[in-house]
Amino acid sequence: MIGQSIRVGRIRGIEVGVHYSWFIIFFLITLSLTTRFASEHPHWSLAEHYAVGIATSLLFFVSILLHELAHSLVALAKQIPVRSITLFVFGGVAQIAREPDRPLTEFQIAIAGPAASALLWVGFGAAAALAGHRFEHVAALAGWLSSINLVLALFNLLPGFPLDGGRVFRAALWHFTGNLAKATRIAARAGQVVGYAFIVFGIWTGFTVNWFGGLWFAFIGWFLLNAAQESVLQVSVRSALTGLTAEDVMSSECATVAGDRSLGDLIEREVLRTGGRCFLVSSNGRIEGLVTLHQVKTVPREQWSRTPIHAVMTPLDRLRVVGPETAITEVLQMMERDDINQVPVTRSGRLLGLITREHLLRVIAAHLEFGDRPPVRAPR
Structure with a gap:
């Protein structure tokens, strides 16, 4: 409020x-x-x-x-x-x-x-x-x-x-x-x-x-x-x-894009084709940060073709990250408190996956539909 x-x-x-x-x-x-x-x-x-x-x-x-x-x-x-x-x-x-x-x-x-x-x-x-x-x-x-x-x-x-x-x-x-x-x-x-x-x-x-x-x-x-x-x-x-952790909910298949690509190229080749709203940004094989559709929209459309992705991304050291063992209820509270839509999951500085608000809402809907029951952990 x-x-x-x-x-x-x-x-x-x-x-x-x-x-x-x-x-x-x-x-x-x-x-x-x-x-x-x-x-x-x-x-x-x-x-x-x-x-x-x-x-x-x-x-x-x-x-x-x-x-x-x-x-x-x-x-x-x-x-x-x-x-x-x-x-x-x-x-x-x-x-x-x-x-x-x-x-x-x-x-x-x-x-x-x-x-x-x-x-x-x-x-x-x-x-x-x-x-x-x-x-x-x-x-x-x-x-x-x-x-x-x-x-x-x-x-x-x-x-x-x-x-x-x-x-x-x-x-x-x-x-x-x-x-x-x-x-x-x-x-x-x-x-x-x-x-x-x-x-x-x-x-x-x-x-x-x-x-x-x-x-x-x-x-x-x-x-x-x-x-x-x-x-x-x-x-x-x-x-x-209750009982679910970040590791249970995260997606390990995160789309990655090169930071030197233009925003126009990102929209044309990724967003409009896959419907993705956030992407990990890499350079020389290393993850540098995260870019979201919201960040792209802050740039005037006429500047998309000459604006590189890394110019608007959120650097990795500025992202709110959680460990794989973090309770998913804590992740949800953090998303609500800080008004963020994506939370990377890391261990010892290495990216393991990504939790998005959209995916988390689908998980919640599934659990509510099938009732409150202990989570079944799939082998990793």
């Missing part, structure tokens, strides 16, 4: 971004708060209504950021990398690089977010009480933020994955069953139930109370439903690939 976001900075090495959809909800919340404050405090000026509304809306999203940051800091303390935090239309999400290694760690990471929101509920509530009538603007701002942080904490504690409460539920199931995949499936099914419940409640609210509120509840339910379904798919993929 961070790729579709505006980067706003880094906190403890974690990249923080604002998704484009955030501006929609920021505008709607600001408008709603301005209307609310105008109704509750008609003696304020128009400028005061908008100023307090905008400030409250901004602090609301700061609260969400602190909620996600709490998850992230606990994950970092447990030596689990965190890729990014992104604010978007439905709140925020912290992208943690890998699953926790034990149920207690999962519980600690999950509960940190609601705990942070609960602390903000108490903190803003105390600020509102202290402000009183002397600082009416602060009291109004802090009062609303206190209430919304309580709602945020309680909502996230619903026992449906991937909500925080669903992760706590998964941690408990994992502890009692000893099986993360099974725990994830059950917790995700609970998440789907919660999603459907929100959709039904949203439809009912839309027809009987308020169409906009109902629509919003239905959208939240739709989001939870899709997130839960995606979680089931992800755990199925991880389960299907």
